[in-house]
Amino acid sequence: MNRFMEIAIREAREGMDQNEGGPFGAVVIRDDSVISAAHNEVLKTNDPSAHAEILAIRRASAILERFDLSDCEIYTTSQPCPMCLSAICWARIKKIYYGTTTTNVTEIGFDDDRIYRMLRGDTENLPINCENIDSDQCEPLLQEWKLKPDRTMY
Amino acid sequence: MNRFMEIAIREAREGMDQNEGGPFGAVVIRDDSVISAAHNEVLKTNDPSAHAEILAIRRASAILERFDLSDCEIYTTSQPCPMCLSAICWARIKKIYYGTTTTNVTEIGFDDDRIYRMLRGDTENLPINCENIDSDQCEPLLQEWKLKPDRTMY
Numbered sequence: 001m002n003r004f005m006e007i008a009i010r011e012a013r014e015g016m017d018q019n020e021g022g023p024f025g026a027v028v029i030r031d032d033s034v035i036s037a038a039h040n041e042v043l044k045t046n047d048p049s050a051h052a053e054i055l056a057i058r059r060a061s062a063i064l065e066r067f068d069l070s071d072c073e074i075y076t077t078s079q080p081c082p083m084c085l086s087a088i089c090w091a092r093i094k095k096i097y098y099g100t101t102t103t104n105v106t107e108i109g110f111d112d113d114r115i116y117r118m119l120r121g122d123t124e125n126l127p128i129n130c131e132n133i134d135s136d137q138c139e140p141l142l143q144e145w146k147l148k149p150d151r152t153m154y
Numbered sequence: 155m156n157r158f159m160e161i162a163i164r165e166a167r168e169g170m171d172q173n174e175g176g177p178f179g180a181v182v183i184r185d186d187s188v189i190s191a192a193h194n195e196v197l198k199t200n201d202p203s204a205h206a207e208i209l210a211i212r213r214a215s216a217i218l219e220r221f222d223l224s225d226c227e228i229y230t231t232s233q234p235c236p237m238c239l240s241a242i243c244w245a246r247i248k249k250i251y252y253g254t255t256t257t258n259v260t261e262i263g264f265d266d267d268r269i270y271r272m273l274r275g276d277t278e279n280l281p282i283n284c285e286n287i288d289s290d291q292c293e294p295l296l297q298e299w300k301l302k303p304d305r306t307m308y
């Protein structure tokens with residue numbers, strides 16, 4: 001099997017065995033070398049965003065000292081949830097290798113499919129109510145950013 | 155204007171002025187009190203996931219010492235990107251108040267709309283290539299989780 005996926009699986013099992021989080025691991029690589037590896041730490045940290053892919057990206061960014069990881073690839077034991085897939089987009093990573101699927105993790109009780117459906121516009125059983133307020137007061141922030149001479153886009 | 159949104163705007167401006175990140179701020183509240191506030195720190199930390207909502211959730215979870223924030227609400231100066239919206243789902247927050255929209259932030263160069271379109275199944279100009287590998291070797295992780303007597307769902 002793929003040697004990077006092997007590391008991701010080892011990470012996942014370690015995290016599960018130590019009750020740090022769900023059975024998920026991820027590895028960020030560049031030029032055929034491991035930059036970072038992580039497992040889900042939602043239970044250990046109480047941070048609901050502490051999924052394996054997010055942590056692997058966060059560590060890789062810290063190591064490479066840049067938010068643009070477009071020269072990296074990610075291996076993950078399971079198809080990324082929408083949060084992680086979006087984080088991978090923001091990190092400019094262009095290649096994902098994944099093991100099990102959203103269907104598989106939904107079968108063992110995780111919410112991935114429910115969130116994917118919400119993002120596709122399925123408003124049935126919508127878990128969140130969104131309300132637009134004070135847009136006139138928030139709008140100037142965007143104009144200030146647009147006119148900021150030393151802004152860095154990310 | 156809403157007093158929590160006022161705090162979120164102040165956070166956003168502070169982060170922008172200090173070149174810590176984009177013009178975005180967020181506040182998590184519970185029982186009409188502020189639990190945490192944050193601004194985008196992508197540039198300061200080099201972490202592409204360091205959006206205001208993610209940081210506000212992470213801090214609120216640390217303060218309340220739990221990943222379930224279902225008794226909290228979130229105020230954010232701009233409509234959450236798909237990463238943050240999904241994180242809000244994972245945190246079980248049920249109410250979002252937002253100021254400017256995805257259309258507004260797309261106009262000043264951010265990728266929110268591109269990521270939303272990808273998640274809705276628009277495969278044109280897909281920024282990421284996904285490849286399914288080693289699912290047979292990853293599948294046992296899910297079975298081990300399912301059979302784990304002391305597992306905590308999140």
